[in-house]
Amino acid sequence: MSEAVHCHYHQNNAAIWHCEPCQKHYGDCCIPNMPEGYDEPACTLCSEQVTYLGAAHTAEPFWLIINKFFTYPVQLASLSFLMISVVIGFLAPYTGPAAPILSLVMMAVLIKYSLQIIESVSFGDWEPPSLEEAFSADALGLFFKQIAIFIVGGIALYFISSLGWIAFFAALFFMLLGMPASTMILAREQSLFSAVNPIKIAFVMAAIGWPYLLLYFFLIVLSGGPAYFIGFQLEPSAGTVAASSFLGGYFSFVMYAMMGYCLYQYQAALGYAAEMDDYEEVSEEAYRKNKALADSLILMREGREEEALKAVKGALTSAASDLQLNKRFFQLLMLTATDEVLKKFAGKYTQRLLIVRKDHEAADIYLEVRKRIKAYMPVTASDRFKLAKALSETGRAREALRLLFNMHKTFPDFAGIPEAYLLVAKMLSENLNNDEQAKVYLDYIIKKYPDSKKAEEATVFRHVLEQLTPQTA
Ligand SMILES: [Zn+2]
Ligand SMILES: [Zn+2]
Numbered sequence: 332m333s334e335a336v337h338c339h340y341h342q343n344n345a346a347i348w349h350c351e352p353c354q355k356h357y358g359d360c361c362i363p364n365m366p367e368g369y370d371e372p373a374c375t376l377c378s379e380q381v382t383y384l385g386a387a388h389t390a391e392p393f394w395l396i397i398n399k400f401f402t403y404p405v406q407l408a409s410l411s412f413l414m415i416s417v418v419i420g421f422l423a424p425y426t427g428p429a430a431p432i433l434s435l436v437m438m439a440v441l442i443k444y445s446l447q448i449i450e451s452v453s454f455g456d457w458e459p460p461s462l463e464e465a466f467s468a469d470a471l472g473l474f475f476k477q478i479a480i481f482i483v484g485g486i487a488l489y490f491i492s493s494l495g496w497i498a499f500f501a502a503l504f505f506m507l508l509g510m511p512a513s514t515m516i517l518a519r520e521q522s523l524f525s526a527v528n529p530i531k532i533a534f535v536m537a538a539i540g541w542p543y544l545l546l547y548f549f550l551i552v553l554s555g556g557p558a559y560f561i562g563f564q565l566e567p568s569a570g571t572v573a574a575s576s577f578l579g580g581y582f583s584f585v586m587y588a589m590m591g592y593c594l595y596q597y598q599a600a601l602g603y604a605a606e607m608d609d610y611e612e613v614s615e616e617a618y619r620k621n622k623a624l625a626d627s628l629i630l631m632r633e634g635r636e637e638e639a640l641k642a643v644k645g646a647l648t649s650a651a652s653d654l655q656l657n658k659r660f661f662q663l664l665m666l667t668a669t670d671e672v673l674k675k676f677a678g679k680y681t682q683r684l685l686i687v688r689k690d691h692e693a694a695d696i697y698l699e700v701r702k703r704i705k706a707y708m709p710v711t712a713s714d715r716f717k718l719a720k721a722l723s724e725t726g727r728a729r730e731a732l733r734l735l736f737n738m739h740k741t742f743p744d745f746a747g748i749p750e751a752y753l754l755v756a757k758m759l760s761e762n763l764n765n766d767e768q769a770k771v772y773l774d775y776i777i778k779k780y781p782d783s784k785k786a787e788e789a790t791v792f793r794h795v796l797e798q799l800t801p802q803t804a
Pocket of ligand 1: 338339340342344357358359360362547
């Protein structure tokens with residue numbers, strides 16, 4: 332049983348790539364999908380090419396998604412197919428001499444369609460093949476190959492029986508056991524030779540391992556499905572015939588979907604992984620960004636911060652305003668950069684966040700920088716004010732007050748001073764219980780900016796404070 336392998340850096344993500352020299356597994360978190368036309372990806376740590384593991388570790392084991400197989404035939408294409416076969420089954424007896432031919436054709440189409448189901452599910456496609464594909468003549472060869480497999484098997488048994496009973500039963504046992512494997516090979520490779528090749532069949536069974544027996548068990552149970560629902564009837568009514576052909580088709584689709592999924596789940600072990608590349612369209616831009624984020628995280632975790640920084644810096648040159656890249660760059664600078672460099676970038680990053688109205692995130696960045704640089708102050712008055720507002724909204728009044736301290740001296744021309752000082756007065760009164768100090772700020776607004784709207788608000792606020800004071804005193 333293939334045990335789940337995770338990305339070395341993300342325990343919740345399945346591994347898709349493996350680096351032999353580093354002995355590390357990566358998920359698509361760490362080796363992001365590439366746009367078309369790129370070479371195979373390389374390992375971030377050693378630059379060697381990584382090996383594709385396919386969906387082997389992302390695919391859930393088939394025994395955990397049984398429900399999905401039962402709902403698989405309940406889709407437009409497969410249901411239409413079933414309805415058509417029921418109708419034909421219904422009409423066949425009335426067609427006279429054409430009846431056996433019609434039944435045979437229907438069986439051929441059913442077998443072919445079932446094999447097409449294996450193929451499509453084996454590629455991870457959960458939509459059943461269309462009616463057009465079902466009734467196209469070009470895949471009818473599959474039906475004849477399926478018949479040929481039984482003939483070859485029969486002939487082989489005949490010759491083996493001449494070797495004695497033990498050999499005969501051993502061969503029969505192997506054939507019965509290998510039947511699903513043979514069917515899966517036929518659907519996938521469409522080659523009669525491969526599908527009757529005992530070595531190939533044994534290889535598939537061994538590659539799947541013990542779960543092959545589980546699959547076998549499921550298939551046997553499922554093949555009894557129609558009989559379970561209808562039971563055996565010696566003289567079935569027309570309704571029973573219709574129901575049994577419907578259920579027969581339904582259960583065989585469930586079985587074939589399960590076999591197809593088995594190929595999908597074990598694609599790495601079966602050597603099909605490389606063919607199963609399922610490319611999601613990624614733009615050049617998105618790829619550069621994802622790669623910088625992924626690489627920098629890996630390098631950071633390995634203590635190679637300088638290289639991580641370089642990776643993000645490269646991506647930032649073409650996407651300067653990307654907030655995720657900015658954030659990662661900031662995190663890296665926090666770890667490695669000098670105070671000067673950190674201050675400079677933090678200022679730019681803060682502004683970018685403020686422009687897109689992520690004031691609270693900007694406030695968090697401010698507090699982060701303050702942890703390292705006690706004296707840190709954003710450069711412009713408007714940045715300080717916006718940050719202070721965000722901080723006061725989350726109850727961090729002291730930090731907010733610090734930002735607005737002495738603003739009328741540092742930025743005498745700043746138009747937002749009345750508003751900023753009104754905020755200071757509110758925080759002093761409400762958060763620090765310092766009404767006296769609050770009044771000083773209010774008086775300043777009233778006196779210095781008598782014509783501003785804020786002066787009115789300051790007057791009202793001051794009045795409220797006045798009224799409160801005698802009662803509390
Ligand atoms: Zn990862
Ligand atoms: Zn490596």
